[in-house]
Amino acid sequence: MIALGIEGTAHTLGIGIVTEDRVLANVFDTLTTEKGGIHPKEAAEHHARLLKPLLRKALEKASVSMDDVDVIAFSQGPGLGPALRVVATAARALAIRYNKPIVGVNHCIAHVEITKMFGVKDPVGLYVSGGNTQVLALEGGRYRVFGETLDIGIGNAIDTFAREIGLGFPGGPKIERLAHKGERYIELPYAVKGMDLSFSGLLTEAVRKYRSGRYRIEDLAYSFQETAFAALVEVTERALAHTGKGEVVLVGGVAANNRLRKMLKTMAGDRGVDFFVPPYDLCRDNGAMIAYTGLRMFKAGVSFSLEETAVKQKFRTDEVEVVWA
Numbered sequence: 001m002i003a004l005g006i007e008g009t010a011h012t013l014g015i016g017i018v019t020e021d022r023v024l025a026n027v028f029d030t031l032t033t034e035k036g037g038i039h040p041k042e043a044a045e046h047h048a049r050l051l052k053p054l055l056r057k058a059l060e061k062a063s064v065s066m067d068d069v070d071v072i073a074f075s076q077g078p079g080l081g082p083a084l085r086v087v088a089t090a091a092r093a094l095a096i097r098y099n100k101p102i103v104g105v106n107h108c109i110a111h112v113e114i115t116k117m118f119g120v121k122d123p124v125g126l127y128v129s130g131g132n133t134q135v136l137a138l139e140g141g142r143y144r145v146f147g148e149t150l151d152i153g154i155g156n157a158i159d160t161f162a163r164e165i166g167l168g169f170p171g172g173p174k175i176e177r178l179a180h181k182g183e184r185y186i187e188l189p190y191a192v193k194g195m196d197l198s199f200s201g202l203l204t205e206a207v208r209k210y211r212s213g214r215y216r217i218e219d220l221a222y223s224f225q226e227t228a229f230a231a232l233v234e235v236t237e238r239a240l241a242h243t244g245k246g247e248v249v250l251v252g253g254v255a256a257n258n259r260l261r262k263m264l265k266t267m268a269g270d271r272g273v274d275f276f277v278p279p280y281d282l283c284r285d286n287g288a289m290i291a292y293t294g295l296r297m298f299k300a301g302v303s304f305s306l307e308e309t310a311v312k313q314k315f316r317t318d319e320v321e322v323v324w325a
Contacts, residue, residue: 001070001295003073004073004287005072005073006090008074011043012031012286014285014290016292017059018117018291024063025058026281027057027058027287032169038080044080051087058287066097069100073104074103074105077106077107077311077312078132080313092306102303102306103294105294106293106319106320109320110293111251111289115249120247120249122246123137123247123249124137125248128252128255129252130153138322142317144317145316146239155253158228161203175225179222181218182218182222182223185219186219188223190202195239225259236264248276249275251283253285255280300323301323
């Protein structure tokens with residue numbers, strides 16, 4: 001079977017085409033800015049403008065036509081309302097025109113589910129992106145949130161710090177390069193509250209120290225990463241201890257960071273559990289993960305009426321009954 005997935009929860013529009021065990025195409029385009037963050041209206045306009053050319057590109061790369069597609073999946077949420085609505089409208093139009101079943105997919109769950117294409121069975125997932133930071137695991141037929149940010153996602157925190165020091169968006173790769181040159185750890189707020197995390201205090205203090213002019217920016221970037229990532233690894237290790245699972249996966253756009261990968265891999269090794277990170281194109285927001293999750297859902301008997309395809313800006317992972325596991 002073949003599934004087509006459309007991702008558009010935030011700044012990236014992605015279209016993926018997959019089978020049960022193979023990615024046939026995974027194309028995307030990301031809205032970037034030199035100043036400020038991503039405006040929902042601008043993201044929606046970006047997605048609407050590029051949907052048709054990206055769809056053509058994905059079909060050509062996969063060497064299939066819409067007639068070959070068995071199910072259409074789309075990112076139903078959580079995310080930016082205007083961007084989500086563009087994607088949902090496009091998915092509905094394709095489903096109607098080509099008489100295909102349609103499935104709405106939870107974006108956060110899709111990040112973890114795509115790892116199962118590579119043989120992962122039942123992991124604890126550390127999902128780190130711009131808008132989300134969560135520790136997820138399947139328990140009792142649903143993906144439970146064992147810990148999450150209480151304010152901003154780690155990706156958003158990193159990007160905001162980068163903007164405040166004049167690096168533009170996206171800031172993650174630039175902060176990582178600066179951090180690699182850091183030589184001294186500067187104490188910053190470390191906020192773990194039970195199983196949850198907070199990054200706003202860390203961000204505020206890092207910006208304050210930068211503006212003081214008393215610290216090397218490389219040392220601040222290094223200290224920012226070390227503090228935030230240590231907190232992420234701590235709550236992930238607690239979730240592993242609680243669930244007793246033997247696998248941990250790192251997913252989301254921030255999974256591209258090599259320092260976070262190394263820290264999580266070390267923790268997993270110390271606990272004797274398997275560690276996995278998908279290829280980068282499947283870590284970032286992408287259509288293939290939506291297509292793959294939608295295909296698994298559809299094969300398990302899940303399908304949506306058009307009335308059930310309304311977007312959900314605050315779509316919680318534990319709302320979804322996981323009947324396909």
